[in-house]
Amino acid sequence: MTDDLRVTVDGSVGTITLHRAAKRNAVTYDMWVALGAACHQLAHDARVRVVVLRGEGDHFCAGADITELLAERPAGVPGFMDVNMAAEHALSTLPKPVIAVVQGDCIGGGAALAIDCDLRVAVQGSRFGITPAKLGIVYPPASLERAVRLLGPAAKRLLYTGDLIDAQEAHRIGLVDELLPLDEVEARVTALCATLAERSLLTQAGTKEMVAAVLAHGSVPADLAASWAREVAAAPDPAEGVAAFVERRAPNFTWSERT
Numbered sequence: 453m454t455d456d457l458r459v460t461v462d463g464s465v466g467t468i469t470l471h472r473a474a475k476r477n478a479v480t481y482d483m484w485v486a487l488g489a490a491c492h493q494l495a496h497d498a499r500v501r502v503v504v505l506r507g508e509g510d511h512f513c514a515g516a517d518i519t520e521l522l523a524e525r526p527a528g529v530p531g532f533m534d535v536n537m538a539a540e541h542a543l544s545t546l547p548k549p550v551i552a553v554v555q556g557d558c559i560g561g562g563a564a565l566a567i568d569c570d571l572r573v574a575v576q577g578s579r580f581g582i583t584p585a586k587l588g589i590v591y592p593p594a595s596l597e598r599a600v601r602l603l604g605p606a607a608k609r610l611l612y613t614g615d616l617i618d619a620q621e622a623h624r625i626g627l628v629d630e631l632l633p634l635d636e637v638e639a640r641v642t643a644l645c646a647t648l649a650e651r652s653l654l655t656q657a658g659t660k661e662m663v664a665a666v667l668a669h670g671s672v673p674a675d676l677a678a679s680w681a682r683e684v685a686a687a688p689d690p691a692e693g694v695a696a697f698v699e700r701r702a703p704n705f706t707w708s709e710r711t
Contacts, residue, residue: 454482457469459490464649466500478517479561484535490553495537498708501649503515503546504641505569506553515560515583516649530549536561537592545664546600547657547710549648554578564595567627568601570660571582573644574619574628575637581616582607601667603627654689654707681711 456472468490470477479487494500507513512529521532530538541548542566552569559581566572566580584591591599591611599607608619608627622628634638648656658680662672684690687707696703 453481453569454486456489457482457483457486459493461494461497464499464501465504465645466494467504468494468495468501469505470505470507470513473507473511475517476511476514476557477507477513477562479536479565480517481520481523481532481535484516484539487538491539491546495542495546495548496709498503498580501548501653502645502647503550503552504553505543505549505565508557509556511556511562512558512578513562513565514557515562516585528620533592537594540595540598542567547660549651549656549660551641551644553637554580554628555637559583563627564599565596567598571629571644572627573630573632573637573641574622575621576631577634578619578622578628579616579624580610580619580622580627581614582610583614584596585612586614596667619657627665650702650704650705652689652693652705652707654684654687654705657710658683669691687711689693692710 456470458469458471460467460469468487470479470483472478472480472483489647494503516532516536523532525531549571550569552566552572554566555575555578557579558566559579560583563580563582582591596611599611603610603625609615619628619631623631629641662676662680665672665676689705689707692705693703
């Protein structure tokens, strides 16, 4: 679809790279479309246990490409915000752990992408901002909901002012999970991916969906709980986990996708 977004798989790790460094990885229409397709691809790739989202060069993402935001499109073709929201939904609901590796600018749509991920590992010196107030637009409801669920009342200041905050402040308010020097980030991401890949994807996928339900509704709906209970009953991971514990060995979890 576009050379500005690349997908690679190395062992159990799938990596999505925003590949438009000359524009600080600002996301174009075609990149949003490709991002949604990449998320669906990696969601159903049995080799992939963990997904990493990162930007090429010195920046994670400076946001959506504003020059394309209001461009007219032919009748019947999804608009810019349609493909933007579809891609964010695909990323936020991808049924595998997703890690954002943030360096440099993480602003506007870039901050939204980072928030869509499960974990955010950032380089010291990064900058963060949610900037609709600088454009005179109202933040898309789905993106706003995810920001508020992650940041709570702290989201108001970012949304009202559009001000940029440094990585230390982002870490303090919970926008960043881990903050590291540049020369330590890659080793930490590699280790984190290895740990996540060794754990049960059944646990991770079920937990991700139920946590989302709790944040959205305050509890896990009975039908969702029952659905995952049936999945657990049919899956090989619980028996393998118990056997590995008794035998004092590392488990070999094999569940890969919800039936």
